[in-house]
Amino acid sequence: DAMVIQNPRYQVTQFGKPVTLSCSQTLNHNVMYWYQQKSSQAPKLLFHYYDKDFNNEADTPDNFQSRRPNTSFCFLDIRSPGLGDAAMYLCATSRDLSSEETQYFGPGTRLLVL
Amino acid sequence: AQKITQTQPGMFVQEKEAVTLDCTYDTSDPSYGLFWYKQPSSGEMIFLIYQGSYDQQNATEGRYSLNFQKARKSANLVISASQLGDSAMYFCAMRERMDSSYKLIFGSGTRLLVRP
Numbered sequence: 001d002a003m004v005i006q007n008p009r010y011q012v013t014q015f016g017k018p019v020t021l022s023c024s025q026t027l028n029h030n031v032m033y034w035y036q037q038k039s040s041q042a043p044k045l046l047f048h049y050y051d052k053d054f055n056n057e058a059d060t061p062d063n064f065q066s067r068r069p070n071t072s073f074c075f076l077d078i079r080s081p082g083l084g085d086a087a088m089y090l091c092a093t094s095r096d097l098s099s100e101e102t103q104y105f106g107p108g109t110r111l112l113v114l
Numbered sequence: 115a116q117k118i119t120q121t122q123p124g125m126f127v128q129e130k131e132a133v134t135l136d137c138t139y140d141t142s143d144p145s146y147g148l149f150w151y152k153q154p155s156s157g158e159m160i161f162l163i164y165q166g167s168y169d170q171q172n173a174t175e176g177r178y179s180l181n182f183q184k185a186r187k188s189a190n191l192v193i194s195a196s197q198l199g200d201s202a203m204y205f206c207a208m209r210e211r212m213d214s215s216y217k218l219i220f221g222s223g224t225r226l227l228v229r230p
Contacts, residue, residue: 041222042205042220042222043220050215055215090157090159097215099147099209099216100147101209102164104161105151105158
C-alpha cells in the first residue's frame with residue numbers, strides 16, 4: 001500500500017543534542033510537509049517542500065531545518081533541541097498545492113527532550 | 115482572526131448512535147477545500163472526508179458525511195452508527211490560498227468519546 005512512513009515512532013534526545021527525524025513516502029507526491037503538534041493543540045506547519053523548492057513558515061525557529069535529498073525522503077533536523085521542542089512531529093504529503101489536494105499524514109514521531 | 119472554529123472541545127455519544135461535530139470557517143477566497151481528520155491516541159492523522167467549495171452535493175464516505183452549508187460557512191461532520199473505535203480527536207481543516215500556495219489551516223479539534 002502507498003503510504004507515508006516516519007521513523008522512529010519515538011525519539012528521546014538530550015537538551016542541546018542534535019536530532020534528525022525522517023519521513024519517506026511511496027505516493028510519489030510532489031509536496032512534503034513537516035508539522036509540529038504539542039499536546040492538545042492543532043498541528044502547526046513548520047515548512048514544506050514542493051519538489052526541491054523549500055518554503056519556510058515565517059514563525060519557524062532557525063533551530064529547525066529540513067532536507068529533501070530526493071522525492072521519497074524528507075528529514076527534519078533540530079539543531080539544538082530545547083525542552084519546548086518536545087512534541088509530536090508529523091510528516092505529510094500531497095500531490096500538489098491546489099485547494100482540493102488532500103494531505104496524507106504519517107504516524108508521527110513523538111520527541112522527548114531530557 | 116480564527117479561520118476554523120470548532121466550538122465543541124469534547125463530545126460524548128452512545129455506541130450505535132449518530133453524532134455531529136461542528137465546524138465553521140471564515141474565508142473570502144471563492145476556491146477552498148474543507149477536510150476532516152481523525153487523530154486517535156496513537157497520534158496518526160487519518161484523512162476522513164473532503165468537500166470542495168464548488169461541490170454541489172454533500173460529501174459522503176461510508177459512515178462519514180459532511181453537512182456543507184456554504185452560506186453559513188459551516189462544514190459539520192456527521193458520524194452515523196458510532197463505534198467504540200471512533201473515540202478520538204477530530205480536526206476540521208481548510209485549505210486556503212495564502213501567499214503563492216494553498217495551506218491547510220486546522221481548527222482546535224473536538225475530542226469524541228463513544229460510550230458502550
